[in-house]
Amino acid sequence: MASKLLMISVFVFDLIAFALAIAAEQRRSTATIQTDNEQVYTYCVYDSDISTGFGVGAFLFLMAGQILIMVASRCFCFGKPLSPGGSRGCALLLFVMCWVTFFIAEVCLLAGSVRNAYHTKYRSSLLYNDQPVSCETVRKGVFAAGAAFIFFTSIINKFYFISYSNAKGGAGPYSGEAGVGMAAYK
Numbered sequence: 001m002a003s004k005l006l007m008i009s010v011f012v013f014d015l016i017a018f019a020l021a022i023a024a025e026q027r028r029s030t031a032t033i034q035t036d037n038e039q040v041y042t043y044c045v046y047d048s049d050i051s052t053g054f055g056v057g058a059f060l061f062l063m064a065g066q067i068l069i070m071v072a073s074r075c076f077c078f079g080k081p082l083s084p085g086g087s088r089g090c091a092l093l094l095f096v097m098c099w100v101t102f103f104i105a106e107v108c109l110l111a112g113s114v115r116n117a118y119h120t121k122y123r124s125s126l127l128y129n130d131q132p133v134s135c136e137t138v139r140k141g142v143f144a145a146g147a148a149f150i151f152f153t154s155i156i157n158k159f160y161f162i163s164y165s166n167a168k169g170g171a172g173p174y175s176g177e178a179g180v181g182m183a184a185y186k
Contacts, residue, residue: 003165006072007158013065014154017058021109021147024054028143029116031135044135055113055143059106062150066102069157073164080168087167094160101153108146112138 028051031044070076076095082088116138 003072003161006068007161010065010068010157010161011154013061013068014150014157017061017065018147018150018154020054020058020061021143021150024051024058024109024112024116025141025143025147027051027054028138028140031137033135046135046137049117051138051143052113052117055109055116055146058143058146058150059109059113062102062105062109062153065157066098066153069098069161073161076164082164082167085167087163091160091163091167094156094163098153098156098160101149101156105146105149105153108142108149112142112146115139115142 027048029046029049031046033042034045035042076091082091115136118136
């Protein structure tokens, strides 16, 4: 029952993280170049900054789901050794893939959030023929890439935990007599 509850709660965390990453992609900051009242300078005006919050929220929810899975599986390194077999090898492979996709998703979300929060303060003068203002924003697809890797991490996490549980629940080493059993001769 505990593993079902764990899987459901991790699924909910990953689903919320995915939804927040998609929302962050849809609500990225955009900028327009405005001219001041005296018609001397141009500068950037940014709209809402809500996608930064969405990106950070997705970052935290994905991290919470990953922590739950790793605590439940003792991060694959601690506890009783797993029984040998295909489930242990599969769990090891999925453990590595889970961390790789998690890291890529977190980097995309964190980089997108930081870049979205950064607003350039440049201005240029129309009188002196300065270079035009470059209003930098987050590139399209950064949060979407994070959402895609959240999806991959979610799937791989579930398969990892199932493989880990299968390898953990297998038959333990034989603790009986090492010799060949002999019956009494009559």
